[in-house]
Amino acid sequence: MVAQVDPRDLRPGQMVDGWRIVRKIGAGTYGVVYEVEKDGQRFALKVACHREQSGDPRQTDARARREAVCLGKLDHRHIIRMWAQGRCGDPRSGFLYVVLDLVDGYTLGxxxxxxxxxxxxxxxxxxxxxxxxxxxxxxxxxxxxxxxxxxxxxxxxxxxxxxxxxxxxxxxxxxxxxxxxxxxxxxxxxxxxxxxxxxxxxxxxxxxxxxxxxxxxxxxxxxxxxxxxxxxxxxxxxxxxxxxxxxxxxxxxxxxxxxxxxxxxxxxxxxxxxxxxxxxxxxxxxxxxxxxxxxxxxxxxxxxxxxxxLPPAPAEIAPGQVEVPPVPIPSHPSAVPGAGAGALNRLRRGWLRPAFVAPLVLVVLAAAVAAFVLQRPAHPAPPPVARSARADQPPTPSPLAEKPTSRPAQLASPLPTQEKASPSVKQPDNSPTLTSGVPNPQKASPRRVLSKAERCALLVASVAWIKAGCSGVQTRPDPEDCPEEAVRAMKEMGWSTQGGTQPFILVDVTKGSVEEAREQNRTVWKDGPVTGALIRAEGKAPAGTRLDGHLWTTGDRIYGRYLRAHLSGGRTVPICVELTDGGDLGMDKREGSKPGAPVGSKVSSSHAVERWR
Missing domain, CATH: 1.10.510.10 (Transferase(Phosphotransferase) domain 1)
Structure with missing residues (x-):
C-alpha cells in the first residue's frame, strides 16, 4: 500500500500487508473497519486514523497500541479475537492496524x-x-x-x-x-x-x-x-x-x-x-x-x-395515481445549486406560486381583522347578572389565554461586555435587554385587558401568520471592531485574523465532552453566557483551552462570540472568535428546533476576527 493513501479511503482490491480490501464496514471515533480477505478467509481489519474531531493526532498511535494490548490479554468466545497487528505503509509514518474476527450478525439493538x-x-x-x-x-x-x-x-x-x-x-x-x-x-x-x-x-x-x-x-x-x-x-x-x-x-x-x-x-x-x-x-x-x-x-x-x-406500513396509492416523491427543502441556500443571493431570492419567489395565493390572502385578511378589532376603543363590560345555570346547559368555556403577540418580544442584549461574560450557562437575572420600541418601560401605561372576541381574532391571526412561514425577529449582535487588546493577544498566541485561524470548538463544555458530541452531536441551546473549548491546539493555545462567550438563539440562526481565553498557568486573555458554519456566520438550526428551544450542533467551526460581523 502507498503510504500517502488515506486509510479512510481504501478501495476494494487494494492490499494492506497481504490483506485484500473487500469492502468498508464502517468508521468509529478512532478508526475505520474494512472486511478483508487472505488465503480464502474473511476477517475484519481495523485501521487507526486521526479525524479532525479526534483531538491530538499524536495520540492515534498510542490509542491503537493500547487497544491491541487489551485485545492481546483476552481470550473468550464472546469477545472479539485479534489475529494479527502491524503498520501499513511507511514504518514510521504509516497507520497501525489490527486484524479481527469478522462477526456476521447484528448489533444488539x-x-x-x-x-x-x-x-x-x-x-x-x-x-x-x-x-x-x-x-x-x-x-x-x-x-x-x-x-x-x-x-x-x-x-x-x-x-x-x-x-x-x-x-x-x-x-x-x-x-x-x-x-x-x-x-x-x-x-x-x-x-x-x-x-x-x-x-x-x-x-x-x-x-x-x-x-x-x-x-x-x-x-x-x-x-x-x-x-x-x-x-x-x-x-x-x-x-x-x-x-x-x-x-x-x-x-x-x-x-x-x-x-x-x-x-x-x-x-x-x-x-x-x-x-x-x-x-x-x-x-x-x-x-x-x-x-x-x-x-x-x-x-x-x-x-x-x-x-x-414492525415498521409503519407505506401509504396506499389510489389506482391510477402516480406517487410523486417530495422535493427536499434545503436547510440553507448554500445547499441549492448556484447558491448565494440569487438562490435565496429564487426560494423566496417560490412562495408566490398559485398554491400559496389563497392561504396568503387568508393570512392578510385575518391580520386586518385582528388589527381592526384591537384598535377599537374598549367599552366597560356590563356587570354580570346572576342567574342559575340550567342542568342541561354545558359550562361556559374559560377565556382563551392571552397570546404575547400584541407587541414584539424583548430581545437579548446585543453583546455582553468583557466583564459580564461568564462561564456559566445560566442567564443572569439582571441581564440587560432592549425594550423593543417601548421608550420608557418604567412609565409605560398598564396593558388593556383584551376581550374574548379580541383574543380570538388575535389567536387566528397569530396561527395564520405562523402557518404562512413568516420568520420571527432576527436577533444578532451588531457588527463592530474587536478591542485592540484582543487583537494583540491573538497575535501573541499565533492566531491569524485574516482567515488563517479557524478554531474547531466544543460550543459548551457543560453539554458534554468531545467524545459525547461524536455520539450525540445535537442539543437544545438558549441565549446567554457560554463556556466552550478548543478541540485541537491553535497556535500557542493547547487543545482543551476554555473560551468564555455568549450565544444568541432568537433569530433564524444561532450566533456565538467568544471573548476570553483561559490559558495554562491561570492567565486569561481577551479574544474575538465568532461561530461559523461552512463560512457563513452563525450555526444552522437543525431539525426539531422550536421557538425558544433551537436545536444545534455541539461542535462548530469558528473564525478569529478583528471585526465582529
Missing amino acids: EWVRRTYPTVHEVVVLFRKLFDALEHMHARGVFHRDLSLRNIMVTKEGEPVIIDFGAADYAAAEELTDAPLPPCTPRNRSPEAQRFWNENRLNPEARYPFKATDDIFALGADLYDVLTDPTPQSSKVRPPLGDAVPPPSPFKVTQGRVPEVLSSYALMLIHDKPEGRPATAKDARSPLEEFAQFEGPEWRSTRVHPVAAQ
Whole structure:
C-alpha cells in the first residue's frame, strides 16, 4: 500500500500487508473497519486514523497500541479475537492496524428488532455477556463503552463484545484528555456523571473508572433491550444515570417482563455503586437462576409485541395515481445549486406560486381583522347578572389565554461586555435587554385587558401568520471592531485574523465532552453566557483551552462570540472568535428546533476576527 493513501479511503482490491480490501464496514471515533480477505478467509481489519474531531493526532498511535494490548490479554468466545497487528505503509509514518474476527450478525439493538427475542433468550444472552465481562475484569481490562452498538449478536444468537478503542488496562498510560473517558452518555454511571458535574471546568481532573461502571453500562443495555422495542432507532435518550430514576421494565412492558427480572435490571443501574453487584460474577449469578425457569412467561413470552417492532406500513396509492416523491427543502441556500443571493431570492419567489395565493390572502385578511378589532376603543363590560345555570346547559368555556403577540418580544442584549461574560450557562437575572420600541418601560401605561372576541381574532391571526412561514425577529449582535487588546493577544498566541485561524470548538463544555458530541452531536441551546473549548491546539493555545462567550438563539440562526481565553498557568486573555458554519456566520438550526428551544450542533467551526460581523 502507498503510504500517502488515506486509510479512510481504501478501495476494494487494494492490499494492506497481504490483506485484500473487500469492502468498508464502517468508521468509529478512532478508526475505520474494512472486511478483508487472505488465503480464502474473511476477517475484519481495523485501521487507526486521526479525524479532525479526534483531538491530538499524536495520540492515534498510542490509542491503537493500547487497544491491541487489551485485545492481546483476552481470550473468550464472546469477545472479539485479534489475529494479527502491524503498520501499513511507511514504518514510521504509516497507520497501525489490527486484524479481527469478522462477526456476521447484528448489533444488539438490531437483534432486538429483527429477532423478536423471548424473555428467556434475553436472559441467556446477557448471562454470556456478563461471563465475558468477568473474564475481561479478571485480566485488568475495562471496556469503558459497552453500548448497544458495541455488542454484536451472530446469526446463531451468540453475543460478541467488539470495539476496544476506548478500553483501558491496569498500568496503561493515561490518554484521556478530558475528565471522563470516551463513552456513550446513555450508559454512563451516576458517579461518573457526578464527577463530570463537579470537574467539567477542570481539564486536569480524571475520573477513576471502576468495574461497577462497566456493570452499569451493561445493565443499561439490558434495560434498553427490555423496555425499547426498537432501540437502534432511538436517537435522543437521556442518560440513565440522571437523578430521575427510570420506570421499571415491568411497568413499561405492562407485565411482559417478569417482576423479578425487572427488579434485577433496575439493580444493575442503581444510582449508587454499592447498590449494584460488586463484580461481573455477582451480576451473572441471578441470570444463571433465571435461565432455569420454565414457565411460559419466560420461555414463550416475547419481550415486545411483534407489532411494536414492525415498521409503519407505506401509504396506499389510489389506482391510477402516480406517487410523486417530495422535493427536499434545503436547510440553507448554500445547499441549492448556484447558491448565494440569487438562490435565496429564487426560494423566496417560490412562495408566490398559485398554491400559496389563497392561504396568503387568508393570512392578510385575518391580520386586518385582528388589527381592526384591537384598535377599537374598549367599552366597560356590563356587570354580570346572576342567574342559575340550567342542568342541561354545558359550562361556559374559560377565556382563551392571552397570546404575547400584541407587541414584539424583548430581545437579548446585543453583546455582553468583557466583564459580564461568564462561564456559566445560566442567564443572569439582571441581564440587560432592549425594550423593543417601548421608550420608557418604567412609565409605560398598564396593558388593556383584551376581550374574548379580541383574543380570538388575535389567536387566528397569530396561527395564520405562523402557518404562512413568516420568520420571527432576527436577533444578532451588531457588527463592530474587536478591542485592540484582543487583537494583540491573538497575535501573541499565533492566531491569524485574516482567515488563517479557524478554531474547531466544543460550543459548551457543560453539554458534554468531545467524545459525547461524536455520539450525540445535537442539543437544545438558549441565549446567554457560554463556556466552550478548543478541540485541537491553535497556535500557542493547547487543545482543551476554555473560551468564555455568549450565544444568541432568537433569530433564524444561532450566533456565538467568544471573548476570553483561559490559558495554562491561570492567565486569561481577551479574544474575538465568532461561530461559523461552512463560512457563513452563525450555526444552522437543525431539525426539531422550536421557538425558544433551537436545536444545534455541539461542535462548530469558528473564525478569529478583528471585526465582529
